Amino acid sequence: MTKPARYTGGEYNAVHKDHACVEVRFALAFPDAYEIGMSNLGLRILYEILNRRDDTVAERVFAPWVDMEDEMRRAGLPLFALESGVPVRDFDILGFSLGYELTYTNVLNMLDLAGIPVLASERTEDDPLVIAGGCCAFNPEPMSDFIDAFVIGEGEEVVHEVVDAFKRRRADGRPALLRELGSIKGVYVPSLYDVSYNPDGTVKEICPKSPEIPPTIKKRVIRDLDSAEYIESPVIPFIETVHERIPLEVMRGCSRGCRFCQAGMVYRPVRQRSREKLVELADVLAANTGYDDISLLSLSTPDYRGIEDLVRCLIERYQDRRIGISLPSIRADAPCVQLAAEIQKVRKSGLTLAPEAGTQRMRDVINKNVTEDDLLAAAQAAFRCGWKRIKLYFMIGLPTETDDDLIGIAHLARDVYRVGRSMGFKPTVNLSVANFVPKPHTPFQWRAQDSVEELERKQAVLMKALRGKHVALSWQDARASRLEAVLSRGDRRLGAVILAAWRKGCRFDAWDEHRDHEKWVQALDECGLDPAFYANRRRAHDEVLPWDHIDCGVTGEYLMREDERAGEVT
Amino acid sequence: MSRVLLKLSKGDEVRYLSHLDFVRAFELALRRAEIPVEYSQGFNPRPKMSFGAAIGVGVTSDDERIVLELASPMPPYEVKERLNFSLPGGIRVLDAEAVPEGVRSPLSEVRASRFRVDLACDGSCDPSEVEEAVRGLFESDEVIVTRTQKDKTKDVNIRPHLLSARVVEFDAGTISLEVDLGFSDSGGAMPRDFVQALQRRMANLSLKRIHRMQQITVL
Numbered sequence: 001m002t003k004p005a006r007y008t009g010g011e012y013n014a015v016h017k018d019h020a021c022v023e024v025r026f027a028l029a030f031p032d033a034y035e036i037g038m039s040n041l042g043l044r045i046l047y048e049i050l051n052r053r054d055d056t057v058a059e060r061v062f063a064p065w066v067d068m069e070d071e072m073r074r075a076g077l078p079l080f081a082l083e084s085g086v087p088v089r090d091f092d093i094l095g096f097s098l099g100y101e102l103t104y105t106n107v108l109n110m111l112d113l114a115g116i117p118v119l120a121s122e123r124t125e126d127d128p129l130v131i132a133g134g135c136c137a138f139n140p141e142p143m144s145d146f147i148d149a150f151v152i153g154e155g156e157e158v159v160h161e162v163v164d165a166f167k168r169r170r171a172d173g174r175p176a177l178l179r180e181l182g183s184i185k186g187v188y189v190p191s192l193y194d195v196s197y198n199p200d201g202t203v204k205e206i207c208p209k210s211p212e213i214p215p216t217i218k219k220r221v222i223r224d225l226d227s228a229e230y231i232e233s234p235v236i237p238f239i240e241t242v243h244e245r246i247p248l249e250v251m252r253g254c255s256r257g258c259r260f261c262q263a264g265m266v267y268r269p270v271r272q273r274s275r276e277k278l279v280e281l282a283d284v285l286a287a288n289t290g291y292d293d294i295s296l297l298s299l300s301t302p303d304y305r306g307i308e309d310l311v312r313c314l315i316e317r318y319q320d321r322r323i324g325i326s327l328p329s330i331r332a333d334a335p336c337v338q339l340a341a342e343i344q345k346v347r348k349s350g351l352t353l354a355p356e357a358g359t360q361r362m363r364d365v366i367n368k369n370v371t372e373d374d375l376l377a378a379a380q381a382a383f384r385c386g387w388k389r390i391k392l393y394f395m396i397g398l399p400t401e402t403d404d405d406l407i408g409i410a411h412l413a414r415d416v417y418r419v420g421r422s423m424g425f426k427p428t429v430n431l432s433v434a435n436f437v438p439k440p441h442t443p444f445q446w447r448a449q450d451s452v453e454e455l456e457r458k459q460a461v462l463m464k465a466l467r468g469k470h471v472a473l474s475w476q477d478a479r480a481s482r483l484e485a486v487l488s489r490g491d492r493r494l495g496a497v498i499l500a501a502w503r504k505g506c507r508f509d510a511w512d513e514h515r516d517h518e519k520w521v522q523a524l525d526e527c528g529l530d531p532a533f534y535a536n537r538r539r540a541h542d543e544v545l546p547w548d549h550i551d552c553g554v555t556g557e558y559l560m561r562e563d564e565r566a567g568e569v570t
Numbered sequence: 571m572s573r574v575l576l577k578l579s580k581g582d583e584v585r586y587l588s589h590l591d592f593v594r595a596f597e598l599a600l601r602r603a604e605i606p607v608e609y610s611q612g613f614n615p616r617p618k619m620s621f622g623a624a625i626g627v628g629v630t631s632d633d634e635r636i637v638l639e640l641a642s643p644m645p646p647y648e649v650k651e652r653l654n655f656s657l658p659g660g661i662r663v664l665d666a667e668a669v670p671e672g673v674r675s676p677l678s679e680v681r682a683s684r685f686r687v688d689l690a691c692d693g694s695c696d697p698s699e700v701e702e703a704v705r706g707l708f709e710s711d712e713v714i715v716t717r718t719q720k721d722k723t724k725d726v727n728i729r730p731h732l733l734s735a736r737v738v739e740f741d742a743g744t745i746s747l748e749v750d751l752g753f754s755d756s757g758g759a760m761p762r763d764f765v766q767a768l769q770r771r772m773a774n775l776s777l778k779r780i781h782r783m784q785q786i787t788v789l
Contacts, residue, residue: 004586004627012595012658236598238584238591238658290598290656322615 001067005239006034009060009082012236013288015047016083017057024056024163027081027091027128031098031106032510034062038235039242041249041297042134043097046155049229056163059083059091060235063106064113066508072113079114088114093166094128095159096147098136101487102480102510104143107132108502111146118499120148120191125174129166137188138219138266139440139547142487144190145495148174149181151188152550153219153266154252156228158186182213186220188550189213195492195546201533203491203544218551219266225252225273230281233288243295245326246285250278250310251298258356259367259562260395262439263299266552270303275310282314286323293324301327302336311343329354332370334377341385350389350430351382357398358408365400365566372412379416380423389428390416396458397436397450397481400567403461409433410465417470431473433462435481439488440547441554443562446539449485451532452478479517483509485535486524491546494534496527571608572643573669575676576650578634580625583660589624595658596636603656605649608639622677622785623753626762631782632664633683637675682733682752682786685761688778689745695774697740703771704735704747715766728767731759744778750786 019025028047030037037043043060050058059081064072072079078087088094094116096107111118116127123130132143133151140150151158161184169177182189192213196204208215222228230249253270254263273281282294294314296304304310314325325343330336332353340351355375357363363370382390394409413431420427435455438447450458455478466473487494500523508514524531539545541560548556580592587595600607600617609615618639625631638649646666653663669676689700707713713729731752739746751759761780769775 005588005591008583008586010583010659012598236595236658238587238595240591240594287602290601292601322609 001071002065003034003239006062006065007068007082009085011238013233014083014235015051015058017051019057019084019086022055022057023167024053024093025086025091026050026056026058026093026095026163027061027088028058029061029088029094029096029107029110031063031096031103031110032100032508033065035237035239035241037062037097038237040097040099041231041247042099042155044231044234044247045229046095046159047235048231048233049156050159050163052229053160053163055167057083059086061088061110063103063110063508066514069109069113069507079110089116089128091128092170093163094130096130096132096134098132098134098143100510101136101142101484102515104487104498105502105506105509107143108146108498109507112502118146118502120144120146123148123174129174129177131162135263135266136488138262138550138552139488139490140188140190140550141195141492141546142490142494142498144492145499147190148178149187149189151220152186152217153552154222155220156222158184158220162187179213185218188217190492193549197491202539203546203548205544206546206549216549216551219553221269221553222252222271225249225271226277232281232284234285236289244291245293245295246282246289246291246323247297248278248282248285248294249273249297250301250304254299255303256300256369257367257562259365259443259566260356260398260436260439262442265441265443265554265559267299268553272304275306275313278310279313279317282318286318286321292322293326294318295326295328297328299329300331301329302331302339308339311339315343330378332378333374334381337378337381337385341381341387350391350428351387352391352393353378353382354393355412356393356395357401357405358394358410358412359405362398362401362405362408366395366398367562367566372415375412376415376419379419383420383423383425383427388420388425389430390420391430391432392416394431394433395436396433396462397455399436399444399447401450401458403458406458406462407465409462410469410471413466413471414469426470429471431466431471433459433473433475435476435478437481437485437488440545441550441552441559443559443566445489445545445559446541446543446563448538449482449535451536452482455481477512477515480509480512480515482531482535483515483517483520486531489546490534493527493529497523497529500526571671572640573675574638574640574644574646574649575667575669576636576638576653576663577665578631578636579662579664580629580631580634581660581662582630584658585628585630585660588627589621592634592661593621595661599653599656599658599661600638603652605638605652606640606642606644608641620675620677622680623683623758625782626760626780629761629780629782633782633784635677635680635785637669637677676787679787680785681754682750684783684786685749685751685764686738686781686783687747687749687761687765688780689747689765689768689775690778691743691745692774692776695743695745695772697737697745699772700745700747700768700775701737703768704737706771707732707735707767713767715763715770717763726757726763728759728763731757732764735764745775748783 131149132147137150169180356368504519608618622635650663650666733750735749
C-alpha cells in the first residue's frame with residue numbers, strides 16, 4: 001500500500017479525547033488524500049477550535065487512496081477517524097470541507113465507505129448529521145441531495161452555533177434539528193427549500209417550504225480577525241505535505257476585483273490582523289511546530305497595509321532562531337519582487353508571477369491591474385535578485401478572448417525570457433496555462449465557457465506561437481475544466497449526475513490518472529442533462545441562477561455592472 | 571564541539587514512517603525542544619546530525635542511533651528530557667551519552683543489527699521445520715535473494731551477511747526468530763532479505779513484523 005502513514009494518525013499535536021467524556025463527536029472530513037487535506041487551513045482552524053470545547057471532540061478523516069479503499073472494502077472495514085479509529089458513522093456530526101468541485105464524488109465515496117446513506121433523504125436518526133462548508137458551498141445546489149446542511153462563509157463562529165444547536169435539538173429528531181439549524185444565520189438546509197424550473201430548463205424559483213425559513217441565506221463573516229480564533233498547535237504531519245511551514249494568515253478578503261475570481265468576491269470585505277496579533281500568533285506557532293518558515297497567507301499579501309514593517313519586524317524577531325519568512329503570492333511588479341527578494345535569502349524555488357492574460361486589452365477585460373511594463377520590470381528585478389526560474393500563470397478561454405490575446409501570451413513569455421538573456425544568462429521560463437471556469441458570485445457568472453474543442457484549439461494556437469521561444473508550457477485537460485464548470489454553476493438536478501457518476505466508479509476526479517471522462521459523459525446523458533447548458537451558455541442577467549438564494553454580500557447590481565464593463569465579444 | 575549519542579525507540583504508532591519521515595519528525599522536535607544544535611554552513615543550513623543504518627517502513631525499533639553536534643554544551647540528560655517532551659508519541663529517547671572528543675563517530679563502529687522477526691505459519695508447521703530451514707541457510711555457500719527497486723530486479727548473495735539466527739518463540743502459529751544481520755562497505759542484508767530466503771525454503775511462512783532489538787558493535 002502507498003503511504004500507510006496516511007491512515008495511522010498519532011501526529012504531534014493531534015488531539016485525543018475519551019469519547020465517553022464529551023457530548024458531541026465531530027468528524028472533520030476532507031474529500032481528498034491526506035497530504036492535500038492537511039494543507040487546508042480552514043480544516044486545521046476548525047479542528048483546533050472545536051477541540052478547545054470541553055464538550056466536543058473533533059477528529060480528522062480523509063479520502064482513502066484507491067489502494068486503501070480496495071483493502072477496506074475487501075476487509076469490510078468501515079471508514080474510521082484518524083485519532084481514535086472509531087468508525088465515522090458513530091460520530092454525531094460529519095463535516096466536509098468542499099474546496100474543489102472535482103472532489104464531489106469523493107464525498108459520496110467516503111459516506112458509502114462509512115456506511116452512511118449517501119442520500120440525505122435516506123438517513124435515519126442513527127446516522128450522523130452531514131454538513132459541509134468551504135468555498136464550493138457558495139453554490140450548494142449540486143451537492144444538496146447529499147448534505148443535510150451547508151455552512152456559508154467563514155466558519156469560526158458559526159461552527160460553535162451549529163454544535164450548540166445540535167446539543168439543544170439532538171433528542172427531538174432530525175426534522176426539528178434541521179429546522180433549528182436552518183434558523184442559524186449562514187446555515188442552509190436544502191431540504192427546507194423547493195426548486196422549480198422553467199420549460200427551457202432554467203431555474204424558475206427557489207423558495208422556502210415554510211414562512212419561518214429565510215428566503216435568502218447570508219454568508220457568515222468574521223468582523224474582527226484579531227479576536228477570531230486561530231490555530232496555535234496545528235497537527236504536524238509525519239509524511240511530506242504540500243506546505244511544511246507556519247501558516248500565518250495576515251488578512252482576509254481582497255479588494256483587487258479581478259472579474260473571474262470567486263475568492264476575491266465572496267471573501268469580502270478586506271480585514272487585516274494587526275501586527276501585534278500576528279507576532280503573538282507567530283511566537284506560539286513557532287514554539288509549537290518547530291517549522292523554520294513563516295508563510296504570510298492571504299489572497300494578496302503584498303496589499304497588507306504596512307507589509308514592509310510587518311516583514312521587517314518578523315525577520316528581526318526570528319533570524320536568530322533560523323526561521324525565515326515567505327510570501328506565497330507576489331504581485332507582478334518590481335517593488336513586490338524586491339520585497340520578496342529581501343525576505344527570502346535563499347532562492348529555493350522559482351518565482352511565480354500571475355499576469356493572467358497576454359494583452360492589455362484582455363487584462364482590462366478581467367480587471368487585472370498589471371501592465372506589460374510592470375511584468376517586465378518584475379522579471380528584471382527577479383533576475384537581478386538571483387532567481388533563474390520564473391513561472392508565469394495565465395488563463396485562456398476568457399470572455400472576449402481572440403487569437404491575438406493568445407499570441408500575446410507567447411510574446412509576453414518571450415519578452416520575459418529576453419529580459420533574462422539581456423542580463424547575460426539563460427533563464428528558465430515556465431508557462432502554466434489554466435482554462436477559464438466561470439464561477440458563481442463573480443461578474444463572469446453569466447458568461448459562457450469555451451467549448452472543449454475551442455479550448456483545445458486555443459491550446460494548440462498557443463503551443464504553435466510558443467515554438468522556438470525557449471518557454472516550457474503546461475496546461476490543463478479541457479474536459480476537466482468543463483466538468484468543473486458544469487459542477488460549479490449547476491443546479492439541484494446535478495445531484496443525480498454526481499450520484500450516477502460515482503456509481504459508475506468515479507472518484508478522485510481531480511487526479512488526471514483517476515478521472516474517467518467517459519463515465520461523466522454517460523452519467524450526464526442518462527440524467528438527460530446537457531453539459532453545454534451549464535458550461536457553454538451565455539446566461540441572461542435576468543435569469544434566476546441556482547445560487548441566487550445565497551447572499552455573499554456582493555450585490556447582483558455590482559456584478560452585472562462589472563460584467564457589462566468587461567464588454568462583449570466583437 | 572560537543573557531541574551527543576542518542577538511542578531512540580520507534581514504536582508501533584510510528585512503524586509506518588519512512589526513514590525520511592522519521593528524520594523530519596526528529597528535526598522538528600529538535601527545534602521545538604530548543605536543543606542548541608550546530609548548523610551547517612552555506613545557503614541552506616541544516617542541523618548537524620547523523621543517523622545510523624535506516625530501517626524499512628513497517629519496522630519498529632528499540633535502538634535507533636543519532637549523533638548530534640551541539641553548538642553549545644548541554645548535558646545529555648537534559649537533551650534527552652527536552653526531546654522526550656517534544657517528540658511525537660511512539661518516538662522516545664531511551665538513552666543519551668556524551669561522545670568524548672577526538673573519538674570516531676560511534677555510528678561508524680556499528681557492524682550489525684539484531685532483529686526479532688515474527689512469521690506467521692500457514693497450515694501445520696513445526697518449530698523444528700523452521701530450525702531446519704534456518705540451518706539450511708547457514709550451511710549453504712550462497713543465499714540468493716531478489717531485490718526489487720522501482721522496476722528493476724537484482725539477485726544478491728546475502729550469505730556473507732548472515733551472522734546468526736535462532737528460533738526463540740513458537741506460539742499459536744507465530745514463530746519468532748532472533749536474527750543478526752551484518753553490513754559493511756561491501757553491502758549488507760536486510761531482515762526482509764532473510765525472510766525471503768527463508769520463504770524460498772518454506773513457502774507457507776509469511777511476515778508478520780520486524781523489530782530491531784539492538785545495533786551491534788563488532789570489534
